[in-house]
């Protein structure tokens with residue numbers, strides 16, 4: 001977002017052992033400190049961070065020999081500081097399927113489980129095997145299986161406060177899934193496309209498989225059209241991605257919303273709406289709430305709620321350097337000279353408007369330090 005003040009002190013860890021040593025040293029001082037990957041999901045107040053900040057700058061990718069893996073799968077170990085999109089690019093290149101729709105998400109691998117990153121019908125939880133976790137209680141590294149991480153929609157036990165450092169993540173991806181094409185020979189293909197907008201961008205039916213590289217390039221184009229690929233020239237990408245998560249409410253509550261409010265039942269048919277704009281929801285596949293199950297939990301569109309509460313794309317308060325992205329209602333952006341306070345002020349206004357209008361409390365997606373909403 002390019003806002004916020006300096007850290008009191010910056011410490012950099014470039015190897016796994018350094019990361020462990022520096023983290024343990026900091027815990028032993030008993031002072032508050034901040035762990036930072038790429039910083040793309042973190043917003044710090046203008047006063048800065050009043051303690052040390054440990055930067056994760058490890059890297060590396062290796063294949064893990066796992067006798068329990070079935071044929072056609074590959075298990076990868078990725079160090080926490082490895083760039084996420086570089087990882088996706090390499091997997092696509094090598095024909096490993098499972099994270100191609102997560103192309104273009106900024107940040108580093110170690111932060112990916114923290115909010116269980118997701119986009120365009122894929123989530124990290126689909127492929128995460130385990131993490132190596134340095135526990136702040138014991139100061140010892142231990143392996144935690146994905147099932148122990150409470151991974152949900154933009155959520156995990158790490159996000160909920162489990163203290164420690166992700167040292168590396170292990171993914172299980174599909175290998176050698178091939179589509180035989182008469183013209184180009186065998187081509188590695190993606191998992192089934194589960195996101196309507198991606199299917200239509202690629203020109204196939206939902207549930208189809210297409211070459212991995214086609215998915216990656218379609219996702220990167222879709223993301224760029226929404227300002228969701230980092231680009232120094234595009235102020236719409238000077239953001240933390242989606243600033244609010246899509247609220248999850250009961251079907252009963254959702255029925256009281258105005259007609260036309262998009263709702264997505266949670267469960268097998270779930271459609272991932274994290275990066276949908278209002279226009280896309282309107283153009284997408286409408287999913288009605290099942291009448292028979294009033295306890296069904298449904299996901300609302302935060303973008304729709306924000307727009308309907310009177311805050312359109314491009315909205316900016318007088319004199320503020322922050323504005324809603326001109327391409328995506330969910331992104332609060334820095335137009336060049338915003339302060340962290342400008343970002344906070346706009347976020348507070350949105351939360352108030354949506355609460356007054358619909359009785360729904362929006363929850364910020366990024367990690368905020370020194371900023372109260």
Ligand SMILES: Cc1cc2nc3c(=O)[nH]c(=O)nc-3n(C[C@H](O)[C@H](O)[C@H](O)COP(=O)(O)OP(=O)(O)OC[C@H]3O[C@@H](n4cnc5c(N)ncnc54)[C@H](O)[C@@H]3O)c2cc1C
Pocket residue numbers: 034035036037038039040041042056080105106107108109110111112114115116117118119158164165166167227228229230237239240241242274275367
């Ligand atoms: C333009 C843009 C688009 C985005 N699009 C998406 C999207 O489509 N889907 C999505 O899910 N997210 C999206 N995001 C959010 C963001 O990219 C992800 O959350 C990403 O995983 C953050 O990585 P990071 O390294 O930058 O995290 P940081 O901001 O550095 O850290 C985020 C949090 O994780 C903690 N953390 C970081 N590293 C570790 C570690 N090794 N161990 C333990 N805790 C750690 C930090 O302390 C902090 O609390 C987007 C962001 C931007 C700016």
